[in-house]
Every structure is written in C-alpha cells, then in structure tokens.
Amino acid sequence: MPEAFVRGLEDNARETCIDLLQKSLADTTDLFLAIKQAHWNLKGAAFIGVHKLLDDEAAKIQDFVDTIAERLVILGGTAHGTSQKVVENSSMEAYPLDIQKWDEHVDALKERYMEIGKHIRARMAEAGEAGDEDTADLFTEVSRGIDKGAWFIGAHTA
Incomplete structure (x- = not known):
C-alpha cells in the first residue's frame, strides 16, 4: 500500500x-458523466434553464469527486479514476443514451442522485463504525450536496 499521510x-x-x-469515487464520477450526457443532449421548452443548472451541478459533483479521490490517497490508497475502473466499480446502471426530452433527463438524474445519496449515507455509517470520523464527515458533506442536487434537479418536475 502506498504511504499514508495520517496518524492515529x-x-x-x-x-x-x-x-x-x-x-464513492466510481459512483460520483459516473454521476458527473451522466450529468454531462444530459447537459449535452437535452431538448425541450425548459432547455436553457436545465442546461445551465446541469453545468452548475456538474461542477459541484466534480468537486466531490476530487475531494473523495484526495482523501483516498491521504489514507494510503490509489484513486482508481479511469473510465474502465468507473464502469467496473460504479453501483449505477448505465445512463440511457436514447432520451432527449428535458423531463426524462431530469427524472433519470434525480433517481441517480437519490440512489447515490443512499449509498453515501451507508458508507458514512461504515466509516464511522470503522473509526475514521474524518471520512465519515466527508461523506456527510457529500451526502448533503447530493441531496440538495436531487432537490434542485427534481423540483423541475414537481
């Protein structure tokens, strides 16, 4: 295992x-790519508003991806961020490539956000039980952001 940069x-x-x-790195990277897929391909009356929202959301998720990868390396791991590892390790189903309507993209993304939020919360509990409160706290931050993203995106069809 590579060098760890923590004691205690x-x-x-x-x-x-x-x-x-x-x-979590695989899941959030997969979510980032799904957001960009929707951003590039959505069409319809709400296009510009959703298009801009997805840019903002992609940037937030990209920050989470980076934070997760950095913590992983700090603990002595090697971040597996290649496309091959993301496909291998993501808990998400493949994002549908045949949708274009903005509301179909919103529904697909909202479901992914909510599913990843569920996984992140479970991992938060596991990290705390393992004795790493810093990683548990990181997962708390990510889970709040994921939940807020689900709300921002999902509110378009509520």
Missing part, C-alpha cells in the same frame, strides 16, 4: 475507508 488510524480503518471511498 488503525490499518483496518484505513483499508475499510479506502474501499468505501473507491466505491
């Missing part, structure tokens, strides 16, 4: 959290 964490806590972070 048991090896098993670091290894557990590296695994949790690796899964």
Whole structure:
C-alpha cells in the first residue's frame, strides 16, 4: 500500500475507508458523466434553464469527486479514476443514451442522485463504525450536496 499521510488510524480503518471511498469515487464520477450526457443532449421548452443548472451541478459533483479521490490517497490508497475502473466499480446502471426530452433527463438524474445519496449515507455509517470520523464527515458533506442536487434537479418536475 502506498504511504499514508495520517496518524492515529488503525490499518483496518484505513483499508475499510479506502474501499468505501473507491466505491464513492466510481459512483460520483459516473454521476458527473451522466450529468454531462444530459447537459449535452437535452431538448425541450425548459432547455436553457436545465442546461445551465446541469453545468452548475456538474461542477459541484466534480468537486466531490476530487475531494473523495484526495482523501483516498491521504489514507494510503490509489484513486482508481479511469473510465474502465468507473464502469467496473460504479453501483449505477448505465445512463440511457436514447432520451432527449428535458423531463426524462431530469427524472433519470434525480433517481441517480437519490440512489447515490443512499449509498453515501451507508458508507458514512461504515466509516464511522470503522473509526475514521474524518471520512465519515466527508461523506456527510457529500451526502448533503447530493441531496440538495436531487432537490434542485427534481423540483423541475414537481
């Protein structure tokens, strides 16, 4: 395992959290790419508003991706951020390539946000149980952002 840049964490806590972070890196990278897929391809009356919203959301998710990858490396892991590893490790189903209507994209993204939020909360609990409150706190921050993104996107069809 590469060098860790933390003290005071048991090896098993670091290894557990590296695994949790690796899964979250894949999920959030997959979400980022789904957002961009929708952003590039949506059409309809709400186009410009949703298009701009998705740019903002993609930037927020990209920040989470970076934070997750950095924590993973700090703990002594190697961030697996290649497209091949994202496909292999993501818990999400492939984003549909055959939709264009803005409301179909909104529904597809809202579901992905909510599913990833569920996974992040479970990983938050696991990180806390493993004894790494810093990683648990990172997951808390990500979960709040994911939930807010689900609301911002989902509110378009409410």
